[in-house]
Amino acid sequence: MLALVTGASKGIGFETVKLLMREGYEVVSTSRSMPELGDHRFKLDVSNRDEVESLINKISQEIGQIDVVVNNAGFGIYGSFLETSLSEEEYMVRTNFLGPIYVTKAVYKDMVKRRSGSIVNVVSEAAYVNSPFLLVYSSTKAGLASFTNGLWVEARKYGIKVSGVYPGPVKTNFSSHPSFKGREITPKFSIEPERVAKAILKGIKTGKREIYVPSKLKLDPYFLKLANVMQDITYRLVDKFSL
Numbered sequence: 001m002l003a004l005v006t007g008a009s010k011g012i013g014f015e016t017v018k019l020l021m022r023e024g025y026e027v028v029s030t031s032r033s034m035p036e037l038g039d040h041r042f043k044l045d046v047s048n049r050d051e052v053e054s055l056i057n058k059i060s061q062e063i064g065q066i067d068v069v070v071n072n073a074g075f076g077i078y079g080s081f082l083e084t085s086l087s088e089e090e091y092m093v094r095t096n097f098l099g100p101i102y103v104t105k106a107v108y109k110d111m112v113k114r115r116s117g118s119i120v121n122v123v124s125e126a127a128y129v130n131s132p133f134l135l136v137y138s139s140t141k142a143g144l145a146s147f148t149n150g151l152w153v154e155a156r157k158y159g160i161k162v163s164g165v166y167p168g169p170v171k172t173n174f175s176s177h178p179s180f181k182g183r184e185i186t187p188k189f190s191i192e193p194e195r196v197a198k199a200i201l202k203g204i205k206t207g208k209r210e211i212y213v214p215s216k217l218k219l220d221p222y223f224l225k226l227a228n229v230m231q232d233i234t235y236r237l238v239d240k241f242s243l
């Protein structure tokens with residue numbers, strides 16, 4: 001089985017490559033810097049549609065058909081919306097949201113023809129929580145969640161497994177973007193990237209629509225609804241009594 005992993009140079013992607021190789025997959029690792037691990041390694045910036053299409057063509061012609069895709073590449077920008085850089089945010093949208101769509105588009109027709117394949121998107125708890133100071137990041141993940149859930153429905157009839165993995169904080173280089181300077185805190189409850197890699201493997205094998213790591217995070221979407229209701233009530237009360 002040939003598996004393509006994006007964002008494979010470090011963190012969750014690196015651990016996923018390690019685990020998949022241990023499990024007997026032939027792994028194509030990609031990231032902007034050359035990944036250290038993988039049976040085949042390539043530089044790839046997933047925000048660049050032409051680069052994605054030409055690399056996937058090359059892989060299909062020179063290595064073989066892609067059975068598994070792990071759309072993992074991504075990064076965050078921290079800061080008040082008033083101050084963050086729009087051009088950096090555009091690049092983040094292309095990386096986190098459009099990147100997985102470019103990669104999926106490039107492999108999907110072939111998977112449909114073969115009536116098999118697995119696509120796992122690394123989303124985030126941030127898709128389902130209000131994230132001030134990370135709001136464009138969480139919007140990219142909310143978009144990716146929506147794409148994943150819709151594809152899960154469409155792809156079922158072709159025998160293709162689609163899964164979204166939703167981690168909370170993970171001990172990786174995620175906060176290495178300069179906007180995090182001085183805020184590179186790893187919360188106490190952060191988990192190891194190996195745990196997310198295991199969830200990704202589960203997604204590949206089962207096609208479970210949503211996999212939360214840790215699993216108690218599956219309550220997030222309900223808490224978000226409740227929090228929004230409470231916020232509405234609070235704002236109404238504040239408006240009423242401050243008049």
Ligand SMILES: NC(=O)c1ccc[n+]([C@@H]2O[C@H](COP(=O)([O-])OP(=O)(O)OC[C@H]3O[C@@H](n4cnc5c(N)ncnc54)[C@H](OP(=O)(O)O)[C@@H]3O)[C@@H](O)[C@H]2O)c1
Pocket residue numbers: 006007008009010011012013030031032033034044045046047072073074075076095122123124125166167168169170171172173174175176
């Ligand atoms: N860490 C967390 O707390 C957390 C929580 C929830 C979800 N996630 C998600 O998990 C995924 C992996 O993040 P991580 O925590 O493992 O962070 P990480 O250690 O910073 O790794 C990010 C990976 O993505 C690659 N990458 C970044 N931009 C890219 C681009 N435009 N094209 C191709 N590759 C790119 C990086 O390699 P290069 O720099 O070499 O390209 C690196 O391999 C991300 O999608 C992130 O949003 C992380």
